[in-house]
Amino acid sequence: MNRNRITLSIAVRTAVLLAFLLLAGCRQPGASPGTPAKTSGESAPQKTLLVYTAAGLRKPVEEIGAAFYAKTGIKVSYSFGGAAELNSQILLTGQGDLYLPGDGAELKPIREKNLVDWEKDVVYHTPVLAVPKGNPAGLKTLADLARPGVKVALGDPRANPIGKVADELLESQGLLEKVNKNVIVRTPTVNELVVYLTTRQAQAAIIWEENYQAVKDKLDLVSVPELTPYIKTVPVVVLSFSKEKTLARQLAEFVVSPAANAIWTKWGYRPIAK
Numbered sequence: 154m155n156r157n158r159i160t161l162s163i164a165v166r167t168a169v170l171l172a173f174l175l176l177a178g179c180r181q182p183g184a185s186p187g188t189p190a191k192t193s194g195e196s197a198p199q200k201t202l203l204v205y206t207a208a209g210l211r212k213p214v215e216e217i218g219a220a221f222y223a224k225t226g227i228k229v230s231y232s233f234g235g236a237a238e239l240n241s242q243i244l245l246t247g248q249g250d251l252y253l254p255g256d257g258a259e260l261k262p263i264r265e266k267n268l269v270d271w272e273k274d275v276v277y278h279t280p281v282l283a284v285p286k287g288n289p290a291g292l293k294t295l296a297d298l299a300r301p302g303v304k305v306a307l308g309d310p311r312a313n314p315i316g317k318v319a320d321e322l323l324e325s326q327g328l329l330e331k332v333n334k335n336v337i338v339r340t341p342t343v344n345e346l347v348v349y350l351t352t353r354q355a356q357a358a359i360i361w362e363e364n365y366q367a368v369k370d371k372l373d374l375v376s377v378p379e380l381t382p383y384i385k386t387v388p389v390v391v392l393s394f395s396k397e398k399t400l401a402r403q404l405a406e407f408v409v410s411p412a413a414n415a416i417w418t419k420w421g422y423r424p425i426a427k
Contacts, residue, residue, distance in 0.1 A: 200397060201228040202404055203248065205239045207255035207313070208342035209364050210387065213420040214253060217413045221404055229404065235312040235341040243268065247394050250401040253408070255343070255361070256314035256385040263390070271391040271402055273409055276422040278385040279362040280318045282375045283350055290356040295322070295377050298357055299331035306355035312341040318383045319359040326379060347372075366421030386425060 218229035236259035308316025323329040349355040351371045395401045414424040
């Protein structure tokens with residue numbers, strides 16, 4: 154896999170988002186291309202909160218956003234991606250309201266710029282070893298990933314937390330160099346790992362347990378006790394440059410509310426006890 158291609162892809166997607174936001178900033182708030190400007194007699198445009206979210210969290214976060222809109226009438230828009238891509242978007246654009254990375258450790262560059270206004274842990278993120286239904290490669294242990302001919306897909310450690318977890322685990326077990334010989338792809342998001350597994354292009358991948366829940370009819374899990382110490386936590390953060398901090402805080406608190414916890418649980422996540 155060409156890592157320069159992955160880096161370029163992230164840069165291009167970030168540049169596109171930046172251009173869109175800058176263009177939007179040049180128009181009257183709430184207006185879309187070809188929409189006449191609002192006159193003083195018309196109602197103010199509806200407020201929308203922008204949430205940066207790890208790609209693997211997409212389904213529960215979108216459902217939570219819909220529930221928040223039904224309750225408050227406040228719309229939620231999203232930017233989904235790997236941690237490296239999202240951090241670049243946040244730092245480059247200086248726009249947005251909330252951030253939910255796949256691992257609290259990914260907030261480091263955001264903290265260094267003092268962009269965290271409010272924060273709370275939401276759910277646990279549990280890594281697992283997943284294989285296509287029926288386990289065609291017959292994998293039983295972590296060491297089996299190093300067997301000749303096994304097709305392994307892993308996250309890019311420069312782009313997402315699951316890639317870092319995989320490399321740290323394999324390095325700690327003295328397996329990284331051997332397994333790397335079997336790696337057919339390093340993906341910028343965990344969702345792409347799931348695609349490689351469900352389409353049987355890969356025979357094994359380390360993903361989040363919650364991603365497995367959505368496609369468990371197509372995948373199986375291999376018990377790997379060595380992964381237990383690598384359980385992460387997902388935080389929700391109100392960004393300090395948010396122009397709607399009161400509403401952003403309201404949404405952030407809703408993300409950790411009992412109503413949202415029911416949605417997180419539905420999608421296989423384990424909410425953190427408050």
